[in-house]
Amino acid sequence: MTDDVNSGRRRLLTTVTTGVGLAGATALAVPLVASMKPSARAVAAGAPVEVDIEDLAPGKMKVIEWRGKPVWILRRDEQTLADLEEIVGELSDPDSEVIEQQPAYAQNRHRSIRPDVLVVLGVCTHLGCAPTKEFEKGASTGLGDDWMGGFFCPCHGSKFDLSGRVYKNVPAPTNLVVPPHSYVTENRILIGVDETEATG
Numbered sequence: 001m002t003d004d005v006n007s008g009r010r011r012l013l014t015t016v017t018t019g020v021g022l023a024g025a026t027a028l029a030v031p032l033v034a035s036m037k038p039s040a041r042a043v044a045a046g047a048p049v050e051v052d053i054e055d056l057a058p059g060k061m062k063v064i065e066w067r068g069k070p071v072w073i074l075r076r077d078e079q080t081l082a083d084l085e086e087i088v089g090e091l092s093d094p095d096s097e098v099i100e101q102q103p104a105y106a107q108n109r110h111r112s113i114r115p116d117v118l119v120v121l122g123v124c125t126h127l128g129c130a131p132t133k134e135f136e137k138g139a140s141t142g143l144g145d146d147w148m149g150g151f152f153c154p155c156h157g158s159k160f161d162l163s164g165r166v167y168k169n170v171p172a173p174t175n176l177v178v179p180p181h182s183y184v185t186e187n188r189i190l191i192g193v194d195e196t197e198a199t200g
């Protein structure tokens with residue numbers, strides 16, 4: 001499983017789109033996101049990136065590149081959303097009160113416009129390493145008896161939940177950053193354009 005996680009991290013760093021099951025230990029590759037309209041040069045310059053999430057099933061995650069950084073798009077099911085409420089006492093900023101870490105429309109417990117879809121930068125807020133996906137629950141993960149699934153930064157041990165909220169007593173000071181984004185349609189997200197800009 002460690003090799004899978006590490007290879008997934010390498011894929012993330014080279015900005016390849018992947019699909020990973022929440023409950024499964026095996027990473028599943030998914031096709032590249034065909035809806036990335038701008039050219040590679042435009043993307044590098046910071047152009048918005050449109051992503052189709054129609055095929056993103058509950059428990060799956062896509063990774064795309066925006067402004068040279070990985071953006072994670074995770075579909076959460078009802079159980080995952082319920083679990084997020086169970087661990088608020090273990091988190092540094094469960095209500096996302098550090099306003100720089102997300103747009104106003106993501107300043108809520110699920111840190112997203114739609115509760116089921118998380119959009120967050122896959123960059124640790126300590127020193128910028130790439131956290132790994134640790135979606136299995138429980139003590140077998142080595143992340144604590146009450147681990148509910150989330151992300152783990154191997155550089156210095158920071159832990160984040162499935163909303164990108166940072167745990168207490170780890171080096172990372174803040175929650176993962178939610179980038180500006182908006183919905184073009186029900187299943188198409190525009191990364192890089194705020195909901196408020198998109199709606200006027």
Ligand code: FES
Nearest residue numbers: 124126127153156
């Ligand atoms: S860079 Fe992630 S814990 Fe230090």
